[in-house]
Amino acid sequence: MTKLTLRAALALTCLSMPMLAQADETLDVVAQFEIQAPEPSTSGYIFTRMGVAETLVNAHSDGTLTPGLATSWEVSEDGLTWAFALRDGVLFHDGTKMTADTVVNALEIARAKPGPLQTLPITGIAASEGTVTVTLSEPFAALPAFLAEFRSQILSPGSFAPDGTGVKIIGTGPYRITAIEPPLSLDASAFADYWGAAPHIADVSYTGVSRVETRALMAESGEAEFVFGLDPASVSRLNMLDTVEVLSVAIPRTLLIKVNAGHPFLNERDARRALSLAIDRTGIAKAVLRYPEGAGQLFPPSVAGWHDDTLAPLGQDVEAAKTLLRNLGWAAGSDGILRRDGARFELTLTTYPDRPELPLVAAVLEQQFRAIGVDLAINTTNSSEIPAGHQNGTLELGLIARNFSLIPDPIGTVLSDYVGNGDWGAMNWQNEGFTALVRGLARGEGGDAERAQAAGILQAELPIIPIAWYQQTLAVSDKVTGATIDPFERSFGLQTMRWAE
Amino acid sequence: MSAIVSRLVQALMVAILIGTATFVMMRSLPGDAAWRIAAGRYGYDNVDAAAADAVRAELGLDGPAHMALLQWLGDLVRLDFGNSLVTGQPVVDEIAHQLGASASLALVAVLLSLVIGPPLGILAGLRPGGRLDRALLVTSTGIKAVPQFLVALVLIVILAVQLRWLPAAGHGAARHFILPSLTLALGLAAVNARIARDAMARIADMPFWRFAQWKGLSERQTLLRHGLRNVSVPLITYLGLQFVTLVEGVIIVESVFGWPGIGHALVHAIFSRDVPMVQGTALVLGLGFVLVNAAIDLAIRHLDPRTAA
Numbered sequence: 001m002t003k004l005t006l007r008a009a010l011a012l013t014c015l016s017m018p019m020l021a022q023a024d025e026t027l028d029v030v031a032q033f034e035i036q037a038p039e040p041s042t043s044g045y046i047f048t049r050m051g052v053a054e055t056l057v058n059a060h061s062d063g064t065l066t067p068g069l070a071t072s073w074e075v076s077e078d079g080l081t082w083a084f085a086l087r088d089g090v091l092f093h094d095g096t097k098m099t100a101d102t103v104v105n106a107l108e109i110a111r112a113k114p115g116p117l118q119t120l121p122i123t124g125i126a127a128s129e130g131t132v133t134v135t136l137s138e139p140f141a142a143l144p145a146f147l148a149e150f151r152s153q154i155l156s157p158g159s160f161a162p163d164g165t166g167v168k169i170i171g172t173g174p175y176r177i178t179a180i181e182p183p184l185s186l187d188a189s190a191f192a193d194y195w196g197a198a199p200h201i202a203d204v205s206y207t208g209v210s211r212v213e214t215r216a217l218m219a220e221s222g223e224a225e226f227v228f229g230l231d232p233a234s235v236s237r238l239n240m241l242d243t244v245e246v247l248s249v250a251i252p253r254t255l256l257i258k259v260n261a262g263h264p265f266l267n268e269r270d271a272r273r274a275l276s277l278a279i280d281r282t283g284i285a286k287a288v289l290r291y292p293e294g295a296g297q298l299f300p301p302s303v304a305g306w307h308d309d310t311l312a313p314l315g316q317d318v319e320a321a322k323t324l325l326r327n328l329g330w331a332a333g334s335d336g337i338l339r340r341d342g343a344r345f346e347l348t349l350t351t352y353p354d355r356p357e358l359p360l361v362a363a364v365l366e367q368q369f370r371a372i373g374v375d376l377a378i379n380t381t382n383s384s385e386i387p388a389g390h391q392n393g394t395l396e397l398g399l400i401a402r403n404f405s406l407i408p409d410p411i412g413t414v415l416s417d418y419v420g421n422g423d424w425g426a427m428n429w430q431n432e433g434f435t436a437l438v439r440g441l442a443r444g445e446g447g448d449a450e451r452a453q454a455a456g457i458l459q460a461e462l463p464i465i466p467i468a469w470y471q472q473t474l475a476v477s478d479k480v481t482g483a484t485i486d487p488f489e490r491s492f493g494l495q496t497m498r499w500a501e
Numbered sequence: 502m503s504a505i506v507s508r509l510v511q512a513l514m515v516a517i518l519i520g521t522a523t524f525v526m527m528r529s530l531p532g533d534a535a536w537r538i539a540a541g542r543y544g545y546d547n548v549d550a551a552a553a554d555a556v557r558a559e560l561g562l563d564g565p566a567h568m569a570l571l572q573w574l575g576d577l578v579r580l581d582f583g584n585s586l587v588t589g590q591p592v593v594d595e596i597a598h599q600l601g602a603s604a605s606l607a608l609v610a611v612l613l614s615l616v617i618g619p620p621l622g623i624l625a626g627l628r629p630g631g632r633l634d635r636a637l638l639v640t641s642t643g644i645k646a647v648p649q650f651l652v653a654l655v656l657i658v659i660l661a662v663q664l665r666w667l668p669a670a671g672h673g674a675a676r677h678f679i680l681p682s683l684t685l686a687l688g689l690a691a692v693n694a695r696i697a698r699d700a701m702a703r704i705a706d707m708p709f710w711r712f713a714q715w716k717g718l719s720e721r722q723t724l725l726r727h728g729l730r731n732v733s734v735p736l737i738t739y740l741g742l743q744f745v746t747l748v749e750g751v752i753i754v755e756s757v758f759g760w761p762g763i764g765h766a767l768v769h770a771i772f773s774r775d776v777p778m779v780q781g782t783a784l785v786l787g788l789g790f791v792l793v794n795a796a797i798d799l800a801i802r803h804l805d806p807r808t809a810a
Binding site for chain 2: 218422
């Protein structure tokens with residue numbers, strides 16, 4: 001009995017040995033994202049990034065919109081009717097033709113699920129020969145940018161069950177899925193009838209690996225050619241290797257503190273400014289995130305128009321912070337924590353571990369706030385506690401990472417976060433001047449001057465306290481060339497990559 | 502026969518207990534389930550009130566708890582595990598896919614541990630206090646004292662990154678099995694080597710062993726004819742207990758190596774309050790425990806007929 005198992009196990013081990021050093025012709029992509037289901041509303045960003053599914057509109061790395069499955073678009077005089085001219089000769093991976101009807105079908109299904117399309121004043125989406133027409137109840141200039149978001153991807157009608165649930169990903173992209181195994185893997189091959197330039201690398205695979213250490217080791221060992229989402233420690237190590245190149249780009253994502261401006265301690269602007277002045281942004285950026293500098297304002301330089309170079313940057317000044325709080329009637333108690341009318345200046349900072357740097361930054365903030373006499377308790381929990389706490393009013397401070405360009409035009413996020421009652425934006429804060437400016441921008445009135453003015457109001461009022469701008473990093477093996485990194489996180493750019501000679 | 506019936510009754514009790522216990526525990530966790538499920542579905546960038554409301558409306562989470570439990574037990578009788586709240590896929594499909602990946606990993610790990618542990622243990626047990634025995638004691642205590650994720654990372658750094666013999670992580674080809682199963686196997690072997698060593702030392706000290714050698718059998722013949730069967734009884738009994746260690750190890754090892762197994766699935770399901778998925782996974786693991794123990798009972802009866810009497 002024992003001998004038999006011994007032999008079986010030995011045979012198994014020996015059998016696997018020759019396969020160890022096997023070379024393969026597949027470009028292996030590794031990232032942290034898990035494939036939940038063949039469902040565009042939840043895992044759609046993996047399919048668009050892998051070049052399987054496409055959207056009507058694309059975005060250039062500088063944020064300008066470019067034609068995708070729609071070759072051009074125009075808006076009527078009153079701003080209420082948008083016509084998108086569809087590209088000719090586009091085939092889905094199942095061989096069926098993309099028509100105006102199939103596009104309308106995909107967009108209507110997307111609009112019925114939670115997502116950005118649901119927030120738009122759309123009254124109807126109609127198909128006519130080669131054109132899709134979207135009608136609105138009020139003008140909305142950023143509509144094309146919303147159609148560049150992953151949930152607006154165009155899939156064939158065969159991708160959906162009768163109730164609209166995604167069952168299969170049949171897109172139009174340069175790569176066609178050959179095997180999909182939720183939650184961790186996907187294989188795809190070049191689609192022979194792709195409308196655009198054929199990709200150079202025929203076979204690609206995607207693997208979801210949730211641990212960042214493991215991803216970095218896969219890059220280091222050459223197991224994966226394209227490894228997305230690295231932590232600062234791994235970047236320094238990978239930078240020392242000759243076989244791997246680390247690419248890095250500033251992305252429109254900001255690390256910030258979401259403030260409950262209705263809280264009795266935080267409803268005065270000077271109290272929020274005092275908290276902001278207590279933060280050593282450069283220290284946090286260098287020590288925790290290993291970036292050269294912190295955020296001087298909410299919008300990073302890559303968010304064209306909204307970033308204003310002339311704005312005085314947010315900085316640290318502990319003495320000024322203490323003075324501001326003293327003027328508001330706060331005085332230090334025996335334990336060094338401020339008190340006013342018998343109330344101790346204690347707040348709970350809620351954050352989530354999905355992004356590993358957040359709890360670390362929270363711990364640093366606890367120290368820095370203590371220096372001005374504010375006692376911070378840290379609650380690291382599920383990410384949904386932030387929007388849930390926003391809704392029921394219990395949130396005090398939240399440490400979050402907010403992306404302004406999941407939709408390539410930040411107006412959508414700005415509108416929902418700072419004008420509407422956005423779950424991830426300002427809380428109990430409204431500003432009429434700001435609202436008027438942003439509403440106007442959404443309708444298509446005004447330009448960069450108005451955007452800078454709106455950003456200036458956020459800087460002065462601090463309904464949120466910016467801390468750092470993110471950088472996205474990825475590691476590419478020297479076995480491939482032509483890799484790029486997309487600041488809008490829409491694509492891995494696999495179709496332009498080649499095997500190195 | 503009666504043994505099988507009693508095991509079946511045990512399996513039924515386990516099913517009801519596990520189903521109820523996981524349900525009660527998941528319901529009593531703090532936080533709103535609709536929000537947690539929405540965070541699991543849409544991710545932290547996209548979870549908001551609209552998403553949570555859509556989840557609440559779709560799943561009817563506002564209903565009374567006891568009705569949901571009764572419905573689950575009713576579905577269970579019809580062998581219907583329901584659908585995952587996060588992915589919408591049938592739980593039974595997800596478990597089948599993920600259990601397959603975990604079971605094959607666990608099987609390879611157990612086989613590998615049996616190749617490594619017992620032979621060394623038996624050799625050490627034949628010469629108690631010898632050099633091999635002392636070295637084995639130090640090594641197995643050392644391996645057992647190091648957390649499994651560290652063993653995993655050390656193996657990756659040496660075998661995948663430095664020597665480039667094996668892939669660091671991933672799933673699909675046979676070569677992906679080696680590092681995760683070796684990580685698990687080392688932990689198991691560290692213990693079953695000790696069990697084999699103690700059993701061997703005890704048996705080698707018995708009169709029948711000396712008698713066998715006195716009547717002229719070589720040490721090798723004594724071991725093959727009289728030793729192995731005796732050593733295998735405590736070893737196989739202990740294998741049943743190691744199933745627990747294995748399940749525990751699989752959860753950690755799967756997360757380090759990016760292995761799409763049941764441990765990985767269970768952790769994610771708990772985070773996003775995917776109650777049917779947690780119930781299904783826990784149930785399968787619980788029944789697996791009953792099954793493994795039943796199989797071990799049968800094996801022991803076969804090896805040591807005295808226990809059947």
